[in-house]
Amino acid sequence: MKKVVKFGGSSLASAEQFMKVGDIIRADESRRYVIPSAPGKRDSSDTKVTDMLYRCYELAENGQPFNKQLNQIKERYNEIIHGLKLDMTLNDEFEVIKKQFTAKAGSMYAASRGEYLNGKIMAKYLNYDFIDAANVIRFHRDGSFDAETTDHLLSEHLSASERAVIPGFYGSMKNGTIVTFSRGGSDITGSLVAKAVKANLYENWTDVSGFLVADPRIIRDSAVIHTITYMELRELAYMGASVLHEDAIFPVRKAGIPINIRNTNAPDDDGTMIVASTCRIPKYTITGIAGKKGFVAVNIEKDMMNAEIGFCRKVLGAFEDNGISIEHMPSGIDTMTVFVDQQEFEDKEQKVISEIQDSVHPDTIDLESDLALIAVVGRGMKSTRGTAGRLFSALAHAHINVKMIDQGSSELNIIIGVKNEDFNDAIKAIYDIFVVAQL
Ligand code: ASP
DSSP states (O other), X not given: OOEEEEEOGGGGSSHHHHHXXXXXXXXXXXXXXXXXXXXXXXXXXXXXXXXXXXXXXXXXXXXXXXXXXXXXXXXXXXXXXXXXXXXXXXHHHHHHHHHHHHTTOOHHHHHHHHHHHHHHHXXXXXXXXXXXXXXXXXXXXXXXXXXXXXXXXXXXXXXXXSSEEOOSSEEEETTSOEEXXXXXXXXXXXXXXXXXXXXXXXXXXXXXXXOXXXXXXXXXXXXXXXXXXXXXXXXXXXXXXXXXXXXXXXXXXHHTOOEEEEETXXXXXXXXXXXXXXXXXXXXXXXXXXXXXXXXEEEEEOTTGGGSTTHHHHHHHHHHHTXXXXXXXXXXXXXXXXXXXXXXXXXXXXXXXXXXXXXXOOSEEEEEEEEEEEEEEOGGGTTOTTHHHHHHHHHHHTTOOOOEEEEOTTXXXXXXXXXXXXXXXXXXXXXXXXXXXXX
């Protein structure tokens, strides 16, 4: 049994948090490869080390003094080192970092030091090998990720190490230039390592006990999702639910390795298992609810639209020409509606409308703004009759007007459009009928 374990910033924000992590790793000897993030916030008013590094580097880049800020970062690490009573110092490392900042080594280099230094401390604390991600995570010269070389380098280096710490978030080009993934990218490193070592499980430790059925800012004490498929997760993540970096799914999904989201502060909780497929019957008909506000519906009407070949293509072309991505496209016989992001659309609306006018000569085009989309996702919906009926009667009871309905043919999700102002109430109504009432 081989497990790859990734710990997020809040799990490593202080010496106390490090100790919890140490206990978790030592409790299971199959936890052989460890991916740390940089120290995160110790409380809500704190600053993540990654953000401190970006700010500090900005000063260096502008030729301003940055010693004070760099020392504050050093203090964060020293506090951890002393709290863990480790016999080590990062003085030499910080000398190198100072030189590199002065030489303007780049903001990616700067940000990567958060994980690098935390990895050094973690390796010392656990007595594991330290493997610099710069030697095993590879990027192409244009900055894009090089999956093939990375897989090869990781397998080669890790087969020579029984137990190792590999810092998350960054790698390098062949010439040594440091490159980072986007924010939250340590999740991706963990997934890549899990694939390369053919792990049985990728544990992703964070500060929540798994994926919640609904956003806790709307549903207090939301139920936790016990098991979710990659497909369901994609649907929910696309609609804004986030625990895991989106790109972290692909490497392990391809290799058939499950991900287990766990809580460092409540290690006895099972968390959420993310799997390729499962025969487990979900506890509720739905797996999760997620949504986003801020959409515009562009309604286009024309008599005999359905008989006009190429109508949809021409309409969609107007959005494409203006670089606007389309969210949903419900249609009637002589009407079609295109849902787009309001912010993205606002600047270009007149151009898009005049292009549509020119290309298809519609009878009317009308715009409705301030709409929200809500995705109700669940593999259980396929086998349950009456899901849509219950969903819409719950919304009707809550006096919510449904503007749009879209059910994918996979029956994995139902997307509904409502007014922004009804967003929270709609989610509450859906949660109540499927989770609280357990229907
Ligand atoms: N430390 C980086 C960030 O704050 C990467 C990560 O934590 O995964 O985004």
